[in-house]
Amino acid sequence: MTETFYALLPDRAVIRVSGPDRVSFLQGLVSNNIETVTAEQSSYGALLSPQGKFLFDFFVYQQDEDSLLIECEYGQDGARAAELFKKLRMYKLRAKVELADITDSYDVIAVFGKDALSALSLTDTPGTTSAFATGIKAVDPRLAAMGARVLLPKNSLAEMAAIGAQEGTVEAYHEMRVALGVANGSxxxxxxxxxxxxxxxxxxxxxxxxxxxxxxxxxxxxxxxxxxxxxxxxxxxxxxxxxxxxxxxxxxxxxxxxxxxxxxxxxxxxxxxxxxxxxxxxxxxxxxxxxxxxxxxxxxxxxx
The missing domain is CATH 2.40.30.160 (Elongation Factor Tu (Ef-tu); domain 3)
Structure with a gap:
């Protein structure tokens, strides 16, 4: 029996950044190289204060040829996602980008366990990404031992059973995460x-x-x-x-x-x-x- 678990992560939000300046806009703000984000490679990075202190961390995926998705903290009553959205909108200025909070359209799922990556037909290279049903699957860009992250349209969790994943708990995911030494944002x-x-x-x-x-x-x-x-x-x-x-x-x-x-x-x-x-x-x-x-x-x- 494979050891693959999934947990729906309720404290995650999704913001779409679209338009011709989407990459250059984020490139000047984010700690990682947004130019490396493709349909085959996702990224992890942070937005800092001008003084270099942590404000937000997030994952960046390519949704399509015109749009990037930022998966970030939701926070209590959505406060963290709202703060990030506000910050991005403030820096937008004349950049040709459109911002949209599409959290209500997506589930963010952690897939973990020793067989998680093979169950999703993913390699063990951090950030490796491909389509999954009508969503996205990616090896955790931080550390392959963390498993994978999956973004699926709401009400699509049946796709997890289709790969043989058992429903786990959010707490089991976090116990695994802290044992590996990986932070969970704020x-x-x-x-x-x-x-x-x-x-x-x-x-x-x-x-x-x-x-x-x-x-x-x-x-x-x-x-x-x-x-x-x-x-x-x-x-x-x-x-x-x-x-x-x-x-x-x-x-x-x-x-x-x-x-x-x-x-x-x-x-x-x-x-x-x-x-x-x-x-x-x-x-x-x-x-x-x-x-x-x-x-x-x-x-x-x-x-x-």
Missing amino acids: EELEIDRAILLENGFEELNGVDFKKGCFMGQELTARTKYRGLVRKRLLPIKIEGLAPKPGATIMNGDKEAGIIRSVHGDGGLALIRLERISDDAELLADGAKIAVTVPDWVSLPEKSA
């Missing part, structure tokens, strides 16, 4: 405070340093080339009563990090790299905390 990334490279965006294909200027590029590039990454968002395992997000992780009398999310007995935490070691005893609100470093994470070398 759940773990502080709005107007988080820095991309502290949260894995370079390794997760979310920023292109060769594409040219984008909003907030200066701080992002300076962080990279001056080696200024001192913290990283990393998976944690929790032994004991799980602390709430926002709890401080202590190494003795020194602050070692902040818990950003908890799912099951794991979660994600922003960790001060100089405060952790193999023999560190980390505690948060009485619970024991163990930090893990996924294979895809590249940490700065420790000085001798």
Whole structure:
């Protein structure tokens, strides 16, 4: 029996960007190279403040030859999607683009499990994309181990049963996600405070340093080339009563990090790299905390 699960993600929205300037419009704003987005390749990136701090992250797909789709956070009562839509409209100026919130037309589905990509006839190359029924299927552009993302018109979930996928839970998806060390937008990334490279965006294909200027590029590039990454968002395992997000992780009398999310007995935490070691005893609100470093994470070398 194949191990393929799917979960409808209710906290996702879809914005369509169409018109002749759609690529150049987004190219000057987004951290990744929008020119690489095709019917065969999707992308992950972020919109930053002018000061280089995180505002929104999202996936970009090609819907057709005239339209791109941005899959982003929905937020409480749609607030996050509305904020992103407003921001894009503000930057639109004279660009020949049309913006439309088409969230009501699409379901966003996570497909995960060890057989997820083969069930969808996808390779293990992040971002690989093709048509799926009347929608889109794509290997998660961040990390193939995350599985795939599927955008389908509403009321098309029967297509998931057709590939042999079993209905899973959103929580099972998030437990898998945090174990891999991958953030879920503003759940773990502080709005107007988080820095991309502290949260894995370079390794997760979310920023292109060769594409040219984008909003907030200066701080992002300076962080990279001056080696200024001192913290990283990393998976944690929790032994004991799980602390709430926002709890401080202590190494003795020194602050070692902040818990950003908890799912099951794991979660994600922003960790001060100089405060952790193999023999560190980390505690948060009485619970024991163990930090893990996924294979895809590249940490700065420790000085001798």
